[in-house]
Amino acid sequence: MKKTCASLALVMVLAACGSETEKTETVTILTHDSFGITEEQIAVFEEETGYELITIAPGDGGVLVNQLILNKDNPQADGVYGLDTFIVGTVLEEDLLDPYTSGNLPDSATDLVVDESLTPIDQGEVCINVDTAWFEENGIAEPETLEDLREPQYAELLALIDPVSSSPGFAFLAATVAEYGDDWEEYWTDLFAGGARIASGWSDAYYADFSGADGNGPYPLVLSYSSSPAAAPDTDYLPSTCVRQVEYAGVVSNAANPEGAQAFIDFMLTEDVQASIPNTMYMYPVDDSVALPEEWQESASLSGDPIIVDPGTIDRGGWLEAFTELR
Amino acid sequence: MRLWKSAWSAAIIIPAAFLAIFFLYPTATMLWRGIWDGGLDLGGVGNVLAESRTWKVVWQTVLQAALGTAGAILLGVPSAYILYRVRFPFQKVARAAATIPFVLPTVVVGVAFRALLGRGGPLEFLGLDQTVTAVVIALTYFNYAVVVRTVGTMWQTLDPRSAQAARTLGASPSRAFLTVTLPQLAPAIASAGAIVFLFCSTSYGLVRTLGSPGYGTLETEIWRETTAMLDTRTAAVLSILQVVIVILTLIVSEKLSSRTAGRLNLRSHHVSPIGKSDAPAAVFTGLVLVVLITSPIISLVARSLTVDGEWSLKNYRLLATSGQGFSGGSSVLEAIGNSLRIGLVATLISLAIGVPLALVLSRQVRGPLRTGQSFLSGAILLPLGVSAVTVGFGFSIALDSPPLDLRNSPLLIPIAQAVVALPLVVRSLTPTLSSIAPGRREAAATLGASPWRVLATIDGPFLVRGIGVAIGFAYATSLGEFGATSFLARPDTQTLPVMIVRLLGRPGGDNYGMAMAGAVILAILAAGIMAAAEAARKDPQ
Helix, strand or coil, rough: CCHHHEEEEEEHHCCCCCCCHHCCCEEEEEECCCCCHHHHHEEEEEEEEHCEEEEEEEECHHHHHHHHHHHHCCCCCEEEEEEECCCCCHHHHHHHHEECCCCCCCCHHHHHCCCCEEEEEEEEEEEEEEHHHHHHHHHCCCCCCCCHHHHHHCCCCEEECCCCCCCHHHHHHHHHHHHHHHHHHHHHHHHHHHCCCCCCCCCHHHHEECCCCCCCCCEEEEEEEEHHHHHHCCHHHCCHCCCEEEEEEEEECCCHHHHHHHHHHHHHHHHCCCCCCCHHHHEECCCCCCCCCHHHHCCCCCCCCCCCCCCCHHHHHHHHHHHHHHH | CHHHHHHHHHHHHHHHHHHHHHHHHHHHHHHHHHEEECEEEEEHHHHHHHHHHHHHHHHHHHHHHHHHHHHHHHHHHHHHHHHEEECCCCHHHHHHHHHHHHHCCHHHHHHHHHHHCCCCCHHHHHCCCCCCHHHHHHHHHHHHHHHHHHHHHHHCCCCCCCHHHHHCCCHHHHHHHHHHHHHHHHHHHHHHHHHHHHHCCCCCCHHHHHCCCCCCCCCHHHHHHHHHHCCHHHHHHHHHHHHHHHHHHHHHHHHHHHHHCCCCCCCCCCCECCHHHHHHHHHHHHHHHHHHHHHHHHHHHHHHHCCCEECHHHHHHHHHCCCCCCCCHHHHHHHHHHHHHHHHHHHHCCCCCHHHHHHHCCCCCCCCEEEHHHHHHHCHHHHCCCCCHHHHHHHHHCCCCCCCCCCCCHHHHHHHHHHHHHHHHHHHHHEEEECCCCHHHHHHHHHCCCCCHHHHHHHHHHHHHHHHHHHHHHHHHHCCCHHHHHHHCCCHHHHHHHHHHHHCCCCHHHHHHHHHHHHHHHHHHHHHHHHHHCCCCCCCC
């Protein structure tokens, strides 16, 4: 009998991880798979709030949104972090988050707010990166604008990323729609006709295709981030090709521990976490009073004049369908 | 006797329940969501089926998988002979080398192939970059080991005397092979072929990394619909098409193996020293191993040992850190520890479920029991043919309330990996077990042996021989598993393949170098476990 009780208890413990009894002690946050804070930061959060932090990172923004939709009635997580400008439209449509405004929101982030249920945590820019050494050696002038890239002499040097399978790829697609309106399909037709390559993911484009960074690939122009040049000497980004991407956090509707999720959002906006974001996640803090690392200040500060896409104008399904037909 | 009967029932019920709870139920829940919207929504299903694009995708999937399977069988069967039926120095090393591709994460294989075939690569002149051919070669590369292992272990147990008899009666070596040996191998080839076909038809990483030849495959379309288009309905319909393909594959495989599978009088293990007549197969195998199997690995190893164009161990030294811009996650060393630990649990689960199942499936039964047996034998292959994204989302919506709220449980990943490894465990055991002539068991029983004793003395030795390979497969599959694991990943249980892929997705040369070093270590671990599991097995007397 004792044995039976013991094994029953074990089964219950295994089965009940994260349910009833622990609800008040743990906070579960769904994050994208690039999420990172340090062990020390986790310890600080747990000590200050008394919650044990559990993070789950099942994939990119699209996976997160689907997870939220599918678990709407019985959510797995209390909070979510890592929804970007290009996916939040769906989140708002489906009514997946509860309103929350953090008292820690810095002034510099107020114009990044698109809805009261989304707190901006960090930001970045998706830009065309250039292998400056290659252009110097070959005596060709670097392109400057999106319009330049359309010319065959540059299009054939350009490695892009599939908007269907990658978020920077979609950000760039959205930028071209913002710039060219209804003529965006023609723009892409010109890119393809000129010989632009489409890789399946960021790493594929940056490491296998790009001639900068590792120096192995054949394409001296690549779609990447404004922060990438900080880690790759002899590369730069083209400021007028940048599109702004903001990453948001929110409290999940019907969450078991909404206070915990709020505490997590507050924590992500503290000075210490904001200052560590460039090193841990390769993004920029939303708090502009926090200093960037030195090498970022030299070669990878935000462009300052990016293409801004309004989340409300994004027609994800329609654009991707049309894009698929172009190839 | 009563104990024997209840043990036998448990051997059926427990695996069936395991599959039902951890595979069929989550998958079915996910598919049901796709076609049920307050009522059965057959209109939506019809719309997807009416699109010509859907059928192009189906065709692309089947074509690529069929070519990949054909490639793996054509290269794998001669290699199975050389690596298992004859004896030569350094054979174990060659066997281990043949296994490595299977355990590399698909993304790493994709990157290695692009480095060879892409613009600027040493094989660029072939013009294969971003073609169906490149995908097929990579699929062949990846699945070669499945054919070699499954067919090789079977081949060792074939009694050579029937082929020798044919030769004595004047048959040429090729005729003796085609008319005597090949039919005897057919069950193993059909079994391996079915597994390879299913692997190929659900391959995601390879297809995506190696470019986009025409339309995508069902697997890439399911990912696209779920994660980019946020259209789980279309994804569900495509998943159902995948299931239909799995079932057709199983029917074909079953037909092929049962048509030819006479019960063979298996004796213990037959190997002969390598001879002159083995030369063509030996040269062929050597070429496959050197050209196809090792060259991408060599380029991978070379890349892991290079920093800024110079030889260096720096990438390996960095493995104790979590990398640049990655300070939140565990270090690669910790990920290795996680992988080994999770893999051990997954292997134990898949053996606990798989061994009884293999014994049940290999017994000769008649009537309705026979139907039940084929059904079960097919059902365990389903996990190979259903999209990881469907299963992953299924886990999170189906196993979400007590008593089965496993969503945040540390057991979730080992269970998911065990589900994926189970088909390989069972399929690597059954061909050998089921070819034991039933007469031997009956004879033993007639002579007064209890069922337990029959099991121990007749099945036992064959089981022992197969189990090393089964353990190796299970552990290696678990170590290399990416799809389901990444979907369920938590930072404290990050495995090596997930870590490698995430490092690949981070800027900075150090991260890339660490990913390459991690991939090399993953390959060494998996090949080492395979080799050790095989060396530890005892051959029956």
